[in-house]
Amino acid sequence: MKLLRRILLGTLVIAMVVGLFAGLGMAAKQPKTFKLGVLLPLTGTFAAVAKTQEEGALLAVDEVNEKGGLNMPWGKVMVEAIVMDDEANINVGVRRFRYLKEQGAHAVVGQTWAPVALAINELCKKDPFPYFPVNVAPVDSFKKGSLADCTFAAGYTPWTVGYMAGYAAINVLGKKKIFFLGRSDAWGWNIKSGLEAACEKYGGTIIGSDEVAVGTSDFTTILEKVKAANPEVFISAQFGGDAIALLKQSYDMGLYDKMVIFNAFITNVVAKGLSPEARKGLYAMHFFYYDLSDFEDQEVAKMAAEYTKRYEEKYGTPPDAYATIAYIATKQLFEAVEKAGSFDPKDIQKAIMENPDFVCVKGPATWRIDHEPIYKYAGFLVKGKGADEQAGEWDLFEVVTALGGEEVYPPLDYLGY
Template sequence: MRKLWGLLAVSALCSFMAPGLAEAQSTKTAKIGILLPLTGPFAAVAETQKQGALLAVDVINKRGGLDMPEGKTMLEGVVDDDEAKLDVGVRRYRYLVDQGVKGVGGQTWAPLAYAINALVSRDPKPYFPVCVQAKEAFTKGKIAPATFAAAYSPWTVGYMAGTQAVKTLGKKKIFFLARSDSWGWDIRDGVEAAAKQYGAEIVGRDEAPLGTTDFTTILQKVKAAKPDVFIAAQFAADSVALLKQVQQMGLNKEMTIFNAFITNVVAKGLPPEALAGVYAMHYFYYDLAGFPDQEVAKQAAEFTKLFRDKYGYPPDAYAAIAYIAYMEMFRGFEQSKSWDAAKVTAALMANNGKFDSVKGPAAWREDHQAAFKYGAFLVKGKGPGEQKNEWDLFSVEGSMGGEEILPPLKSLGY
């Protein structure tokens, strides 16, 4: 009898434990590709993108994973280095696919994003570039059905910068400095479109290749042209070099300086004297405490806390781009209950493509650009005595967003 009771007890214990065991066994893991130039000229920005992507993975895993037909599915971020080289990036993208990743995001260098988009067109895979891509990439027939870009094209960057300089700041005479590639030329076209629309004059133009360190000759031309505003397309290390020389030559005392697109990484590379009074468009600035839309300010603060808790400092713009992109990838998986690229695409485009983000409401357009209510924030650099702490870099002066900041779909062939 004692032996029988023992067997019954063991049986009851096994029955009691079975659901838990079954639940544990049903938890799967899905690999997610994170491909970025972690070495090379874009490494500092790529690091912030990687952080945003991995934070998105953490957020999903902390809530128990994705709810998929095969059961709760945890995510594993598989990180690789594309080195901002076409051959290396394509090879490592293919390696990630061979490893069984369910989707891929990444790229800081737009030409590589364009190349991977071409691969995705031929062999569909959910792909979420986290860089600012060339306008041409969004034309009908070129953007892959499964590619979704959480940032816009440089044309939009230029259009916003030009509009804010003319319409908001009241400037009428513009000197524009491009970078000698699609980034700079697209920004130039956007600035010129805004100038034409709002009645400003381009009084001077020039361009400089990526990696320029000495802008002295160009800045002498800017000084001689006597513009109201100097708008520059330079980014990352080029921005730091340019803005330092602008301040050293005293141009910031003669005209308004407007760096078209900026990040905290750039601002941190400048002495406060060189940052002071510089205007720019910022995809996401972590401190929106005084922003009129307090709901968006709350969303930004919640994201900033998540990021600070993990990394010890506030998120930069490209961290936000990556976080938004990966969270949308994961929403696509869960909404479609599938890893299939076509089904994920259909799920994201449902309900007119609407989604919410850490910087407010947005919607996927037909060209798979995200149209945000707040596409970017107009910021003004803080100088000596204004910065309350090491990350108090800008004051938020305004914003732009909606369909109006994106190229009309008709102009892209839709």
């Protein structure tokens, strides 16, 4: 009898232990919080842009939490954001990415500077992890085999920026004689490649070109060269502070009176850094412009207005381009997690590739096999407003038209597919 009791007691203890571990296993698979790492260069050269990216990501977090959290098979799951600074430094970025994972992060969005994003992507290839970079990455990073299985980039490449600039200059503005000022890195070279592709297709001619390093502040000699070439349109790849310096000097040297000035990719921050005189008449491609009230697709205009209202209520200014890239990336991550019903990277990747179509604040889009979203409206051609045209502080541009679709992206065969 005693032996039987001992056997029964032992069996009960074993069952309790097994049940305990099973319960712990179920709890691990059904967490009550989704931890999101937001890793950006919040100090240093890219800090101003990174701040807007942080704001976009956190707005997406707020929106899902206001609805009670992510809809998962085991119930609602709130999102906790862990924000860290990568300092635009590869070593720091890699170290802090690893730290986020150690702290239990289930996914990471971030990066403004491409080299940090590429380094983190390499880690994700070795150890699968949901990673959604929010920069404009070089073309080579999208070549077959380059991106990790669960790395999805909400921006596009500089090739697309250059192609759209060329298309717009030739087909919308009717300007075929082009002088191009690039940048001596992948950003500038990719923009030039896209521009050349558009010129080849639509009959544009690059009658002169040059390139400068990032951080160049004096463009006098080059602008004299541009003047002498007498193009119909001057397209420049400069971004951020470099673009502000170039455009100011272009205006001061009288180039605005002699040709169309076209900055390939612009943000509201750059436009605010220009005098109204240097902004007036300036053309550029914009990833997203908040005021689409006169845009022909009024459904998209309505979504953009609602998003802008939420952003302004939280931050006091309208959303800029890179804030919107981060917002879209974070929203798409959350949608994929909900569709997967799982936090597992393989399940998230499968959910995206089996359901590639989505709608965002700038219209319809589809994830392509290279993990790049094909936006119906990839970029908005904008024209700068002068002081006499502005209705308010942030009334910076008029939206002329939008470009997008498969045509403005690098061909898949070029990427090795």
